[in-house]
Amino acid sequence: MAHQWRGVIREYADRLPVTEATKVITLGEGGTPLVHAQKLSELTGSEVYLKVEGMNPTGSFKDRGMTMAMTAAVEAGAKAVVCASTGNTSASAAAYATAAGLKCAVLVPEGKISMGKLSQAIAHGATLLQVDGNFDNCLDIARKLGEAYPVFLVNSVNPARIQGQKTGAFEVVDSLGDAPDIHVLPVGNAGNISAYWKGYKEYSAPFETANGTLPAVSTKTPIMWGFQAAGAAPFVAGHPITEPDTIATAIRIGNPASWDTAVAARDESGGLIEAVTDDEILAAHRWLSAKEGVFVEPGSAAGVAGLIKKHAAGDVPSGKTIVITVTGHGLKDPQWALRTEDGSDVQPVKVPNDVVTVAAELGLEEN
Ligand code: AN7
Numbered sequence: 001m002a003h004q005w006r007g008v009i010r011e012y013a014d015r016l017p018v019t020e021a022t023k024v025i026t027l028g029e030g031g032t033p034l035v036h037a038q039k040l041s042e043l044t045g046s047e048v049y050l051k052v053e054g055m056n057p058t059g060s061f062k063d064r065g066m067t068m069a070m071t072a073a074v075e076a077g078a079k080a081v082v083c084a085s086t087g088n089t090s091a092s093a094a095a096y097a098t099a100a101g102l103k104c105a106v107l108v109p110e111g112k113i114s115m116g117k118l119s120q121a122i123a124h125g126a127t128l129l130q131v132d133g134n135f136d137n138c139l140d141i142a143r144k145l146g147e148a149y150p151v152f153l154v155n156s157v158n159p160a161r162i163q164g165q166k167t168g169a170f171e172v173v174d175s176l177g178d179a180p181d182i183h184v185l186p187v188g189n190a191g192n193i194s195a196y197w198k199g200y201k202e203y204s205a206p207f208e209t210a211n212g213t214l215p216a217v218s219t220k221t222p223i224m225w226g227f228q229a230a231g232a233a234p235f236v237a238g239h240p241i242t243e244p245d246t247i248a249t250a251i252r253i254g255n256p257a258s259w260d261t262a263v264a265a266r267d268e269s270g271g272l273i274e275a276v277t278d279d280e281i282l283a284a285h286r287w288l289s290a291k292e293g294v295f296v297e298p299g300s301a302a303g304v305a306g307l308i309k310k311h312a313a314g315d316v317p318s319g320k321t322i323v324i325t326v327t328g329h330g331l332k333d334p335q336w337a338l339r340t341e342d343g344s345d346v347q348p349v350k351v352p353n354d355v356v357t358v359a360a361e362l363g364l365e366e367n
Pocket residue numbers: 060062084085086087088089090186187188189190191192193250251297299300327328
């Protein structure tokens with residue numbers, strides 16, 4: 001019998017803070033493909049896989065955490081939720097709040113979120129406010145609203161979010177049979193690198209549950225490699241950045257909320273957090289779509305950009321297993337695909353309604 005994936009809470013209930021009685025708010029998130037990246041594997045001599053998180057219900061990895069956060073909001077008796085966002089969190093919060101029957105308010109930096117994400121928040125009926133400030137300013141306000149007003153905060157400072165997001169690591173191990181040697185991902189607010197590390201650690205050791213101890217699933221944990229956009233790279237600077245800037249608006253964040261846990265993920269795993277330029281991000285974005293067949297948004301390409309950069313520097317080992325989380329769908333922010341390497345716009349060729357001309361334009365000769 002075909003198995004219908006039940007969403008990350010039901011699939012991993014014994015490893016999440018829920019019970020049989022919990023009213024689960026889900027849209028069927030998780031269970032995303034782990035795609036073998038043929039060209040990146042050829043390039044590096046390692047087996048490289050892409051965890052394609054754009055395949056989640058709202059098109060990004062945020063849904064894994066949002067199912068937990070919205071379930072917790074309902075459990076707490078909340079009537080309304082709030083979040084700050086560079087776009088994907090707001091899209092996810094708006095959809096899951098709808099599923100939960102809750103009101104949703106989202107705070108986004110004015111002019112700095114992609115059209116796809118803006119449309120999602122509005123389509124799902126969230127109250128969307130564009131703040132005259134950046135993401136970090138939005139998060140400050142959202143935190144204060146959560147503390148002093150009757151709204152439930154669903155940003156990743158809420159630990160339920162990290163609990164849900166750790167299931168990404170579980171799925172990777174379940175697919176590969178063990179943890180990879182290296183796990184690569186983009187870093188913005190730093191919730192995801194913290195969540196993957198938590199997931200990998202929990203899967204590599206016996207795990208205590210209410211119904212007894214689960215055995216370790218993996219024999220090891222990976223080295224964590226995080227990549228930030230060069231204009232928004234506080235972990236590289238070693239301190240928050242007040243004016244973060246990058247075309248990858250998803251990761252345009254200067255003061256990451258999960259600072260300490262991300263540093264722990266980097267250091268405990270023997271890993272690194274480095275920067276890639278916007279040009280490197282766009283080149284990786286093109287590589288994924290043109291060579292692997294996987295369409296992501298620019299911020300999601302930062303991990304791939306990092307791997308390509310480390311390979312060029314001779315720092316990527318061969319013969320290993322490497323997983324890169326590509327965090328959001330290309331349709332979120334499709335304009336970048338229509339831009340050529342020299343920055344001009346791609347102009348589709350126009351042809352008359354005539355097979356001979358179309359064949360000639362395609363360089364085809366009649367059989
Ligand atoms: C596609 O939606 O912060 O390091 O407000 O949308 O866990 O923050 C999004 C972040 C990577 C960075 N890739 O992850 C938000 C938000 C995509 C993203 C990140 C984000 P974190």
